[in-house]
Amino acid sequence: MELFDVYPLYDVTPVKARGIVVTDDQGQEYLDYYGGHAVISIGHSHPHYVKRLSEQLARIGFYSNSVHNPLQHELAEKLGRLSGCEDYRLFLCNSGAEANENALKLASFHTGKARVIAFSNSFHGRTSAAVAATDNEKINAPINRQQKVSFLAFNDLQGFQREIAAGDVCAVILECIQGVGGLDEPKTSFLLEVEALCREHGIVLIADEVQSGFGRSGKFFAFQHHGIRPDIISIAKGMGNGFPVGGILIHGHIQPSHGLLGTTFGGNHLACAATLAVLEVMESEQLIANADHLGAYFRKKAAAIPQVERVKGRGLMLGLEFGFEVSDLRKRLIYRQHIFTGSAKDKHVLRILPALNIGQEDLDVFFEALKTEL
């Protein structure tokens, strides 16, 4: 059988990885400044992560959500404490799209309404409501277009007021730092107005923290840079450091009931162990502070490169904007410098999303390689 060929591939075959070093089948080492789309948060094959997952697998890897799983409670407690979101409840699933799908579905159940407000250049995943709320017609199939989604530009407060006036909106979903879109952010004043209007009109505010969460932005969640409190927060990517796990944090005012949401694999023993290992490393190695500190260092170094027109993002969720399209530069960085970086919907933006425990010297290596290729 052949694979269903949907991914354009770089000609690299990784066979092992440790920290930010990825080794291919020829023994060539690459430095990973992209973490496989922001997934690797504590470094590849972190010893604590490997130990915790291996021990868990030897004990029990999976049982369904029809029996008690104390690891889920341990995870909810630790996640609530480390993120400052103790007044939320946790629902676990398996990916970012599934997290947003559940967030939107829950908002619709909660309000009895169906229309969603999303933003230009958003990316929320490829499932039904999540893809409809994603600003990319190419991946929105006819079956998904029956969803009711209105798109607005960030900071268009008048447009927002106009859209909610009809009274049929269940949810507003937004990324406080856009990932795939290219690192754009709404203004704090806009977010505060949106939060207040959502509260006044009974609309569920969803922060998509699938990419920006788990410390990447230099705070546990990117919305925390703005002082808002979303009703639902979606998480995935860095949460499992490569183990497929996602979830939503649901504010205490939204009540659960049996059967409302569900999934076979979500919150299984291995997924909980992976996420707990990530949180334990984040805490012991103070990775949020490191992301914040190194983000500032990165900006300073980037500002000294004449070809860089703008540095975007926060913490270690970063983008370099150039006056040219970056696809060739990315190829040169991979094939000549052996460095992984990422692209964005905005073709002028090079995305940098390394593990949160990289060091300053790793960023120095990146900038030397970048300067060589520029």
Ligand SMILES: Cc1ncc(COP(=O)(O)O)c(C=O)c1O
């Ligand atoms: C902000 C955001 N939300 C949702 C998703 C979808 O996540 P997944 O690919 O795990 O379904 C992504 C993936 O890039 C993302 O960046």
